[in-house]
Each structure stands twice: as C-alpha cells, then as structure tokens.
Amino acid sequence: MPHLQSRSLRVYADSLEYLDQTRLPQTETWVRCSSPDEWQTAVKSLAIRGAPLIGLSAAFVLAQYAAQHPGRENEWQRVSDRLRATRPTAVNLMYCLDAMEACFSQGPAALSERATALFEEDRELCLRMAKYGADLLAEGERVLTHCNTGALATAGVGTAIGALAVAKKRGLTLHVYVNETRPLLQGGRLTAWEMADLDIPYQLIADSMAASLMAAGKVDKVMVGADRICANGDFANKVGTYMLAVVANYHQVPFYVVAPYTTVDPACATGDDIPIEQRDAAEIRGATGAFGDIVWAPENAPVWNPSFDVTPASLVTGWVLDTGVFDKAAIARGEHCR
C-alpha cells in the first residue's frame, strides 16, 4: 500500500508509481519509478507533468535517493541539480528542491518528512485556491480553460480545474470549453477526461476556435493555471495562454490565473526572466510515442516549439492563489509574494 496517493502519484517507502499521462485517456497505466533517471525520463516525456506534481515527485525521488545513499550529500546535490534541469520553466520544481536541499544536513529521514509535508501542503493549497476560484463563478457561466490543471497535475483537486470541481460540488451548473492545447493535447486528452470524471458539461475545441467563441459572446470567464508567476504578476503557462489572454482582453472577458504560492517566484522580476523550455520538433511535425506514430509535416520541416509562453500582468483580471484573489493593484504592491 502506498503511504501517500494522489490522482496520478503513489508514494512508497523506496519508490513511486505514476499514472502515465501520455497514455491517457485510452489507458490508465501505473508505472514504477525507482530512480532519478527513471523520473527524468518520465518528466521529459510528460508521463509525469503539471507544475506542482513535477516538484512534489522530484522531492520524493531525491529523498529516496538520499535514503539509499546515506551520508553522501555531494551526490544528493548532484542529483538535485540534475532533477532541477529537467524542465526549467515550472518554478514548483525549484521550490521543492530548494526545500529539500535545506534539509540535507538533517539527513534522509528529514528529507522524507519534508517531501511528505510538501505533498500534504499542496493538497490543502489546492482546496484553498479552488474555493477562492469557485467564489468567482456564477450559475450557468461558461468558462474556457487551457491545458490541464486538474487533480492529475497536483496532489489535490487541481488549480483552475479545482475551482470548477468545487463550484460543481457547490451545485453550480457550468459549461466548460476545453482548449485541446496543441501540440501535446493536455486539454483534449486530460482535461476532457477529468471533466467527464467530474460530470461537468464541456465541449472540446481546437485552440484556434477560442477567439470566435469569445467574439460570439459565448465565454464568461477564462481560467488557466501557471508554471511561474513573477514579482510583477507576469506569468508563464502552457503555450497558447498568451493568445487567449490577448483575445479575452479584446473581448473584455475576465481572465484569471489560478496557482499555489509555490508557483510564485519573487526572484523573477518580470516575464522576460522566465526560462522557456524548447521542446522536440517531432511534437509539431506529427504525433509520436503513445499518441501514435504519424507525421503530417514535411520530414525536416523547420519548427519552433516553445512549451510555454508569457502573459503580461496587464492582461490579467485576477490572480487566484491559496491566499486569496489578487487584483492588479495588490500585485503591484507585491501582496502575492510571501
């Protein structure tokens, strides 16, 4: 029996099991992860994904490595550095590894306790931000979301989708437009699956359809997640978020970002300072791996494939954190930074 479990992670004393998110929604496949190498492979392929989950799973991998290599702090640091470099944009990974490194001098048991505390804290953070997010929603509203920000990506109910889940539990009837989220289709594969699981009415759309949906007055709010929120409120999220924010601003549709404080990076002054992960060209030229093996673009088609983009604070209506909902004035005063 795992001693901790979320929708996509099971934690054992000396290893993890993760729900392989590249195989959803067709198959629910749990895979054992017993080493930093196996974790890196899973995270690079997005079998393990989602800013909070990436950080939390890394914390356990490091704690388990330390327990298997007691007293070898230099090696622990080298492993932590390797984990940190795996996906550079989501600051939750850096937050969790910083927290673990701060415990190195206290030994492996302290690392394991800290990883557990981070995991249990995220569960609580999700519930808090979900309640604040649900408070912003009204009966019958139509909400558009991007990528996947549900229980699959966190230790709890999720971030933006967590707000939808809490609103549903309160009895609100919502309609959700789910951006499929090219190129890896986290929306079409994972959010659609979670909406069905939550019994929330939704329609799946291509990313390119969001603008005309808003032009037709069919969207009341946009709610997205984040991978890193800066000191000035700019934030990085799955590529395509910036386009949504521009269109929402043009059509005066309220635009909210939902994230825990572990996604806020006070050391990152503005969006210009966020490292944006560039990914493999094959993801744009076709579908590979568990998605199938089809290529639709010319074999060596030149590609630009940033995994995230940056939305300026000027386009955001509100930042929904576990500590409350912040408007532009509160963000300008730095109230979102602990």
Ligand SMILES: CSC[C@H]1O[C@H](OP(=O)(O)O)[C@H](O)[C@@H]1O
């Ligand atoms: C609550 S997860 C936040 C964030 O993580 C996702 O990125 P990825 O699927 O590449 O791990 C996406 O940007 C979500 O909005």
